[in-house]
Amino acid sequence: MTVRKQAYMHYSEQPLLDLVEDIYKAAPPLEEAGSTSNDPHNHRVSKTSWILPEGDENIAIFQKLFDVAMDASKRAKWNFEAEVLEPLQYTHYGVGEKYDWHVDQIIDDEDNENCRKLSFTLLLNDDFEGGNLDIECGSPGNPERVKTIELQKGDIVFFPSYLWHRVTPVTSGERHSLVGWIQGPIWK
Numbered sequence: 001m002t003v004r005k006q007a008y009m010h011y012s013e014q015p016l017l018d019l020v021e022d023i024y025k026a027a028p029p030l031e032e033a034g035s036t037s038n039d040p041h042n043h044r045v046s047k048t049s050w051i052l053p054e055g056d057e058n059i060a061i062f063q064k065l066f067d068v069a070m071d072a073s074k075r076a077k078w079n080f081e082a083e084v085l086e087p088l089q090y091t092h093y094g095v096g097e098k099y100d101w102h103v104d105q106i107i108d109d110e111d112n113e114n115c116r117k118l119s120f121t122l123l124l125n126d127d128f129e130g131g132n133l134d135i136e137c138g139s140p141g142n143p144e145r146v147k148t149i150e151l152q153k154g155d156i157v158f159f160p161s162y163l164w165h166r167v168t169p170v171t172s173g174e175r176h177s178l179v180g181w182i183q184g185p186i187w188k
Contacts, residue, residue: 007137008159009072017154027090051088072158082184104161114183116161123151128173136164
């Protein structure tokens with residue numbers, strides 16, 4: 001019997017709902033985010049700030065996220081060798097703001113012995129419209145290759161950092177999320 005790996009792992013039972021208020025408290029003031037130099041063709045309009053693993057409250061957030069991420073890697077049959085949770089990105093999207101198709105894995109970083117292996121998005125609110133998380137899960141010829149992940153406040157979705165994904169434009173309200181990446185040794 002072959003065990004099929006999943007393209008993403010969606011925790012809809014809201015295992016981190018109790019962290020939402022702690023994340024809001026931990027987030028520094030927001031700054032404009034833009035497209036990265038790695039891919040100048042993807043268009044990003046949002047605001048972000050960075051949460052660092054400093055202080056007991058923040059370290060507890062990091063530990064809980066790392067534990068759930070390792071569970072997701074195991075349950076999805078990825079079994080990634082992962083070691084480091086990067087600083088967390090608190091992201092705010094207002095009306096019309098979005099992040100076009102991109103991947104999170106940084107490929108040309110020869111100075112680093114690790115690479116991003118696992119990405120995640122934890123939705124912090126759900127009183128907005130639009131702002132969907134889409135993940136490309138199939139080949140370009142597959143009419144169902146893009147999956148829209150329906151998230152509610154407290155839901156978290158994990159996926160390999162090499163998958164193409166996007167956040168569609170917010171059409172009303174404001175979308176708040178926590179985004180993170182877990183690194184492990186370079187792929188062999």
